[in-house]
Amino acid sequence: MEIKFKVQKAPIVPKPPLKNIQPSTLAFVQVNPAKKDKAAQRKIRQHVMKDIGLSRRMGTIRTPHPTSESIFIPTYWGDAQVCYNFRRLFRAMDMVSEGLLSIAIVDPVLRLRQKITATFESPPTVEEIQQYTESLSLVREGIEAESKASENAIIGTVICLATFDMRAGNSESWMVHMAGLERIVAMAGGVEELDSRPAIRQSLFICDLLGSMVEDSEPRFPLPRDLPTLREATRSKYVQKLLTSLRTDEPPNQEQTAVIDGALTLANQVAIFLNEEWLVSPFALDLLIPVCALAHQVLSLQRKISLPQRKEILNATSTEILAEIVRISSVCLFALVMTQSSGDALYIAARRNNLVKQLMAQLDDKFWKGKEELQLWVLVIQVCMGVGSLKPWYLGQITQTMPRIRLRSWEDLMNCLRKVVWIEKVSPLEMTHLRSDIGEWLS
Structure with a gap:
C-alpha cells in the first residue's frame, strides 16, 4: 500500500529587486605594475579603498551627557x-x-x-x-x-x-x-x-x-599679637548725647557707662568695616580675623549682672541693666554677622531666649524717655535673631515706641537705627519680614 502525504506548498517569496549599482566612473589603465608606481598606489588609496573602508566603518557611539548631570569642577580663585x-x-x-x-x-x-x-x-x-x-x-x-x-x-x-x-x-x-x-x-x-x-x-x-x-562668656586667651589695623570709629551725635546724659545721672555709674560706650563703639567699628570697606572689595580683605578680633573685645567687656540670676537682676540699678542690654545686643549683632558670613545658625541659635525681654521688663517708659532710638535698636536686633514665639511681643514694643519719636515710615525707622549703629545688609530675610509687618501696621 502506498501512502501519500499532502505537502502544503510554501508561498513563493518574491526576490528583492536588485539595487541599481552604478559602476565606478573611474577606470584605470595600468601598463606598469601598480606596486612600483607611487602615483597609482595613491589613486587606489584615494578612490578604491575609500568606498571599501566606508562600508565597514561604524559611526562613533557617543553617550549623551546633559548639562544638568555634568560634574561641576570648582574654579580656583587665587590666594584671597x-x-x-x-x-x-x-x-x-x-x-x-x-x-x-x-x-x-x-x-x-x-x-x-x-x-x-x-x-x-x-x-x-x-x-x-x-x-x-x-x-x-x-x-x-x-x-x-x-x-x-x-x-x-x-x-x-x-x-x-x-x-x-x-x-x-x-x-x-x-x-x-x-x-x-x-x-x-x-x-x-x-x-x-x-x-x-x-x-x-x-x-x-x-x-x-x-x-x-x-x-557668651569672656574669652580665655588674649588677642594675638599681629592683627590687622582697622580704622577707628567715631561716635555719632546721638551716641555722644546719650553718653553725656548717662554721665549726669544720679547716682552716676562710670563703669557701666564705659561698658555702653565700648559696646556701641565696637559695633560701630564692625559696621564701618562691613558697610564701606568690605562692601567695595569683599575678596581683597580679611573678613574672619578682624570681625573675630572685635567680637573678642565685646565679649571681654565687664559684666555686672550674671544672667540668669534673678536676684542680681532685681537688685541691679537701671544703668547696670541698660549696660547689660546694650552689651548683649552688640554681641547679638556680631552673632548675626558670623551666621550670615558662615551660613551656620549655631551663633544665633544659642541666643534665642527671653533674657533681653526679662531685662527690658525691669525698665519702665519713664527710663526710656529720651532713649527711644536705643530702645528700637535693641528691639530690632532681637527680631533679627529669630526669637520665634517672642516676636509678637517685640513687634508690639516697636509699634508702641515709633509714634513717641514720630516715626511714620520704614525709612524713618532705618534712619533711627543708623543714628545708633547699623550694618546695612545684616539679616536680610528677617528685615524683609519686619518691613512687611511694619507696613501692615502703618496701613
Missing part, C-alpha cells in the same frame, strides 16, 4: 586673604590625625540641624566614638611623654576636640577642653611663645572666640 586664613586653620587642625578635621566641622552640623528642627537626635556613631577616643589617647600620651608627640600636635588635637564639642552643643566638654588648653599652653611657655607659631596661635584664637561667642 580669607581663603588663606581658613587654609592655615584647617592645616593646623588636620595635622594631628586623619579624619579629625571632618569630625570637627562636618558631623556637628547634622546634630545642630536636628536640634533646631526638634527631630530625634541619633547617638554618635562607632566611628565618631573611636576617633574621639583615639584623639584623647594621643593627648594623654603626649602629656605623659613629651617625646612621643610635639607640642603643636597636642595643642592642635585639643583644639579639634574643643571645636567638635562646641559645634555639637557639648558645653561642659568644651569647657573641659578649654581648661586643658590653658594648662597645656602654660606648660608650652604661654601664648607669647605661640605667637611664633602662627597656624597654632590663630587656630587657638578662633576656637576660643567662637566657643565664647556661643556661650
Whole structure:
C-alpha cells in the first residue's frame, strides 16, 4: 500500500529587486605594475579603498551627557586673604590625625540641624566614638611623654576636640577642653611663645572666640599679637548725647557707662568695616580675623549682672541693666554677622531666649524717655535673631515706641537705627519680614 502525504506548498517569496549599482566612473589603465608606481598606489588609496573602508566603518557611539548631570569642577580663585586664613586653620587642625578635621566641622552640623528642627537626635556613631577616643589617647600620651608627640600636635588635637564639642552643643566638654588648653599652653611657655607659631596661635584664637561667642562668656586667651589695623570709629551725635546724659545721672555709674560706650563703639567699628570697606572689595580683605578680633573685645567687656540670676537682676540699678542690654545686643549683632558670613545658625541659635525681654521688663517708659532710638535698636536686633514665639511681643514694643519719636515710615525707622549703629545688609530675610509687618501696621 502506498501512502501519500499532502505537502502544503510554501508561498513563493518574491526576490528583492536588485539595487541599481552604478559602476565606478573611474577606470584605470595600468601598463606598469601598480606596486612600483607611487602615483597609482595613491589613486587606489584615494578612490578604491575609500568606498571599501566606508562600508565597514561604524559611526562613533557617543553617550549623551546633559548639562544638568555634568560634574561641576570648582574654579580656583587665587590666594584671597580669607581663603588663606581658613587654609592655615584647617592645616593646623588636620595635622594631628586623619579624619579629625571632618569630625570637627562636618558631623556637628547634622546634630545642630536636628536640634533646631526638634527631630530625634541619633547617638554618635562607632566611628565618631573611636576617633574621639583615639584623639584623647594621643593627648594623654603626649602629656605623659613629651617625646612621643610635639607640642603643636597636642595643642592642635585639643583644639579639634574643643571645636567638635562646641559645634555639637557639648558645653561642659568644651569647657573641659578649654581648661586643658590653658594648662597645656602654660606648660608650652604661654601664648607669647605661640605667637611664633602662627597656624597654632590663630587656630587657638578662633576656637576660643567662637566657643565664647556661643556661650557668651569672656574669652580665655588674649588677642594675638599681629592683627590687622582697622580704622577707628567715631561716635555719632546721638551716641555722644546719650553718653553725656548717662554721665549726669544720679547716682552716676562710670563703669557701666564705659561698658555702653565700648559696646556701641565696637559695633560701630564692625559696621564701618562691613558697610564701606568690605562692601567695595569683599575678596581683597580679611573678613574672619578682624570681625573675630572685635567680637573678642565685646565679649571681654565687664559684666555686672550674671544672667540668669534673678536676684542680681532685681537688685541691679537701671544703668547696670541698660549696660547689660546694650552689651548683649552688640554681641547679638556680631552673632548675626558670623551666621550670615558662615551660613551656620549655631551663633544665633544659642541666643534665642527671653533674657533681653526679662531685662527690658525691669525698665519702665519713664527710663526710656529720651532713649527711644536705643530702645528700637535693641528691639530690632532681637527680631533679627529669630526669637520665634517672642516676636509678637517685640513687634508690639516697636509699634508702641515709633509714634513717641514720630516715626511714620520704614525709612524713618532705618534712619533711627543708623543714628545708633547699623550694618546695612545684616539679616536680610528677617528685615524683609519686619518691613512687611511694619507696613501692615502703618496701613
